Amino acid sequence: MGEMTANTRPQRRTRRMPTADELRIWREYxxxxxxxxxxxxxxxxxxxxxxxxxxxxxxxxxxxxxxxMRSSELAAHIGWDRSRLSHHVGRMERRDLIxxxxxxxxxxxxxxxxxxxxAEAFHRSTAPHLRxxxxxxxxxLTAEQLAAAGDVARxxxxxxxxxxxxxxxxxx
Amino acid sequence: MGEMTANTRPQRRTRRMPTADELRIWREYxxxxxxxxxxxxxxxxxxxxxxxxxxxxxxxxxxxxxxxMRSSELAAHIGWDRSRLSHHVGRMERRDLIxxxxxxxxxxxxxxxxxxxxAEAFHRSTAPHLRxxxxxxxxxLTAEQLAAAGDVARxxxxxxxxxxxxxxxxxx
DNA sequence: CAAAAGCGATTGACACGTCTACTATTCGAA
DNA sequence: TTCGAATAGTAGACGTGTCAATCGCTTTTG
Numbered sequence: 001m002g003e004m005t006a007n008t009r010p011q012r013r014t015r016r017m018p019t020a021d022e023l024r025i026w027r028e029y030x031x032x033x034x035x036x037x038x039x040x041x042x043x044x045x046x047x048x049x050x051x052x053x054x055x056x057x058x059x060x061x062x063x064x065x066x067x068x069m070r071s072s073e074l075a076a077h078i079g080w081d082r083s084r085l086s087h088h089v090g091r092m093e094r095r096d097l098i099x100x101x102x103x104x105x106x107x108x109x110x111x112x113x114x115x116x117x118x119a120e121a122f123h124r125s126t127a128p129h130l131r132x133x134x135x136x137x138x139x140x141l142t143a144e145q146l147a148a149a150g151d152v153a154r155x156x157x158x159x160x161x162x163x164x165x166x167x168x169x170x171x172x
Numbered sequence: 173m174g175e176m177t178a179n180t181r182p183q184r185r186t187r188r189m190p191t192a193d194e195l196r197i198w199r200e201y202x203x204x205x206x207x208x209x210x211x212x213x214x215x216x217x218x219x220x221x222x223x224x225x226x227x228x229x230x231x232x233x234x235x236x237x238x239x240x241m242r243s244s245e246l247a248a249h250i251g252w253d254r255s256r257l258s259h260h261v262g263r264m265e266r267r268d269l270i271x272x273x274x275x276x277x278x279x280x281x282x283x284x285x286x287x288x289x290x291a292e293a294f295h296r297s298t299a300p301h302l303r304x305x306x307x308x309x310x311x312x313l314t315a316e317q318l319a320a321a322g323d324v325a326r327x328x329x330x331x332x333x334x335x336x337x338x339x340x341x342x343x344x
Numbered sequence: 345c346a347a348a349a350g351c352g353a354t355t356g357a358c359a360c361g362t363c364t365a366c367t368a369t370t371c372g373a374a
Numbered sequence: 375t376t377c378g379a380a381t382a383g384t385a386g387a388c389g390t391g392t393c394a395a396t397c398g399c400t401t402t403t404g
Contacts, residue, residue: 017299018306025322026309032325033205039332053390072352084391086354091389108352108399127189134190137198140331141324148320150197152313153204159312160211225360244382256361258384263359280369280382 036136043132048125053088054097055129058114058122061098067114070103074112097121208308215304220297225260226269227301230286230294233270239286242275246284269293 018026041052050058056078061067069077075085089112092098097118103109114122141149190198213224222230228250233239241249247257261284264270269290275281286294313321 016306017302018310022310022318023302023305025318025325026305028325028329029309029321030205030209032328033202034209035332036328037202037206051389070352081392082353083355083393087390090354103352106352106400108397110353130189130195133195133198134188136332136335137201137328138190138194140328142327145320145324145327146194146197148317149201149324152317152321152324153197153200155314155317156204156208156309156312157200160207160308163308223359242382253362254383255363255385259360262384275382278370278382280367282383 039136040129040132043136044125044129047128047132048121050121050125054092055122055125057085057088057092057112058097058118058125061112061114062119062122064114067119068101068111071110071112092118211308212301212304215308216297216301219300219304220293222293222297226264227294227297229257229260229264229284230269230290230297233284233286234291234294236286239291240273240283243282243284264290 037052044050044052044055057074060074060077061069064074071085071089072082075082078085080088089098089100093100095117096115099113099115101111101113103111138146209224216222216224216227229246232246232249233241236246243257243261244254247254250257252260261270261272265272267289268287271285271287273283273285275283310318
């Protein structure tokens with residue numbers, strides 16, 4: 001299912017368009033990843049009433065000293081920008097999953113603190129969430145396919161990092 | 173609830189948790205796909221001021237008879253639900269990329285019609301968009317990796333389709 | 345020390361998606 | 375034929391993300 005016809009045409013790389021096959025694989029790649037991501041997210045939501053964002057934040061706080069973290073630390077840790085974190089944390093605070101406290105050492109700062117509710121929700125969610133990932137992703141693939149998925153991801157990232165525009169976009 | 177205690181028999185497949193390596197690949201898989209998707213979307217936005225959703229709709233209308241389609245047909249064609257399409261089309265109408273007309277044969281219905289502006293925007297966007305996909309995705313991978321990416325996607329979809337819950341979730 | 349520059353975090357505006365509810369119309373069966 | 379169910383589309387509420395602006399506090403520096 002993957003025979004590519006030999007390409008002997010000496011067009012410049014950046015001018016060439018993808019073939020129909022390449023485009024199909026592109027779409028399958030993006031759409032499948034999104035489908036699987038959505039599936040796992042839906043499971044997490046169903047089982048534990050948590051979004052993936054909630055989970056990421058609760059995980060970070062669970063592992064943090066005193067179950068608390070400075071807002072920007074947390075943002076850096078999970079790779080979000082401060083605005084996104086602030087919005088999300090606002091919503092989580094309304095649901096009593098975390099709370100905000102002012103920072104003793106820097107009055108500009110805020111600390112995000114895990115609440116009991118939040119800790120409990122996180123702990124209830126972990127095992128089913130990980131099992132779902134195993135069920136939907138790991139168990140769907142052979143060992144070779146799993147390794148190949150990792151290789152592909154690594155290659156894409158490496159290529160993106162070497163692209164000038166990619167670097168600019170990623171830096172924001 | 174309490175059946176997780178020490179067990180004397182081999183664990184069932186669905187009970188096992190992913191290993192650290194498996195989890196790392198899971199994260200790389202999901203995050204990389206998202207990164208690459210976002211990169212291509214940003215390029216499309218930069219070059220043509222179109223979102224991926226805009227592009228999908230404009231593509232469908234470009235190929236449609238008379239550059240127009242019934243709303244639900246369009247939705248089915250691109251795999252969106254009617255509400256999502258209606259919201260998106262509302263935003264696109266404000267930007268004069270499409271317009272809505274009432275349907276002659278069914279007064280409940282609406283037709284989405286490509287405007288000149290929309291057609292022009294789409295045609296300007298196509299080649300750069302496809303080239304970007306080639307640059308960021310196809311050129312990043314060897315032929316084997318590309319084929320493997322397709323295989324992985326196929327395996328994941330097949331597995332999802334065979335999961336009872338997946339089928340339910342996907343059907344909505 | 346005071347003004348300027350920098351930093352931490354929040355906010356508002358908007359795009360996008362999902363879910364549910366609602367309106368209007370068409371269709372199907374009693 | 376009429377009335378209830380199904381269908382087409384829209385609309386509102388809300389979660390989520392990004393971007394730019396803002397606000398208060400800290401640090402730097404003239």
